[in-house]
Amino acid sequence: MTRARNALIDLSATPYYHLIARCVRRAFLCGEDKYSGKNFDHRREWLVERMKLLSSVFAIEIAAYAIMSNHYHIVVKVNKQTALDWSDDDVIKRWYQLYNGDSLVDRYISGEVFDDATMTFFNEIVSKWRLRLYDISWYMKNLNEFIAKEANKEDNCTGKYWEGRYKSQALLDERALLSCMAYVDLNPIRANMANTLEESDFTSIQERLLHFKAQIKGSKKAQLNPSQNIPQKDEPAHISQPTELKPFAGEYIAGTIPFSLLDYFELVDWSGRHVHPKKTGYISHSIPRVLVTLNIEETVWLEQVQSFRRQYANFAGSKHALSRQAAKNDVKWYKGAG
Structure with missing residues (x-):
């Protein structure tokens, strides 16, 4: 049963x-279409560039x-309090x-002083x-509409490009x-589109890994394990992370993902070597x-990193968390709790 979006997005x-969003037409979002012979890999760049622009x-x-x-x-991650703390000028910009924008806001920008009613x-x-x-x-609307218009223009056609509204968990x-982040990052590995994390094009794990390796190149403070090809030891304090992705920083550090970056690399690499359908080599x-x-x-x-999307519906978490959310929304249960 379709649920109202405000019942699925609960920031409290x-x-x-x-x-997740999926194309409705046979024409690929990206990759090579074996029917037409066309390659649409450049559309991946459109998506990554657009989502990063929107996040800024x-x-x-x-x-x-x-x-x-x-x-x-x-x-x-939705940072509601950050938006509430923005000044009016920040919001307008x-x-x-x-x-x-709006003509009234244009007048404000030009320096016009408003009376109380206009204000x-x-x-x-x-x-x-x-x-x-x-x-x-609104984020997804801006992302999907932009890609749809560009793809329709390139395909010289009109009409629906996305399969209904986006899905959320x-x-x-x-x-x-x-587990959801690892599930997402391992998509190309599970689909046999890549053999290693570095080969997993247009994923956040590839971006994080390549950025990290560029940072530690020539450094004696961190090394690569030749059998796993992932960074080893604790990352040096001065090593940066991609500015357009939410950073890892361990537990209890505000504004970060509460895990170590190197622990995440180890976890995703280890998981990928178990779930890859044809993976050989060191595990x-x-x-x-x-x-x-x-x-x-x-x-x-x-099991979770292979079938996360199927294990849960619109809410994912422990049985206790799912039961609590179900009670809050006045429903009997959510998939994954039983």
Whole structure:
């Protein structure tokens, strides 16, 4: 049964969401179409560039992404309080990066002094824009409409490009966040489109890994394990992370993903070597440190990163978190709780 979007996006429950959109036409979002012989890989660049531009405008950060042949995944964090803390001028500047704005706001920008009645109308406009700038639906609207227009122009056609509205999953706890991010980053590995994380084109794990390796090149403080080809040891404090992705920084550090970057690299690499349909070579017999910390069984974890989308519906998390959210929304249960 279709549910209203405001029943699926509950920022009081969690700021993290897994978003998926799929093409409706046979023509590929990206990759090579065996029927037409055309290659659409450049559309992946459109998507990545657009989602990053939107995240610089909206109070919505990208935690993970994967651009596949006819669909894409994004894991985002909504920073509602950040948007509420913006000044009116901040809101206007951001909104004007995407839209023409409003004539009344143009007068404000030019320095006109408003009377009380006019100021009330002005405040209503800015408040509406502020709400939209941390609204996932407005983020996805801007992303999907832009790609649809560009693809239709290139295909010399009109009509629907996306398969209905986007799908969303609320990630109710740290375990759901971590497993969903790994699920998203491992999409090309599971689909046998890539053999290694570095070969997983247009994924956040590839971007993070290549950025890290560029940072540590020539450094003696961090090395690569030749059998795993992932960074080893704790990352040096001065090593930066991609500025357009939400950073990892370990536990209890505000504004970051609550896990170590190197622990995440280890976890995703280890998981990929188990789930790849034709993977050969070294597989560590030691369980990644994150799984030990979160007390997650190896088999349970591997099942989650292979079938996360099927295990849960619109809400993902522990049985306790799902039961609590179901009670809050006055429903009997959510998929994954039973």
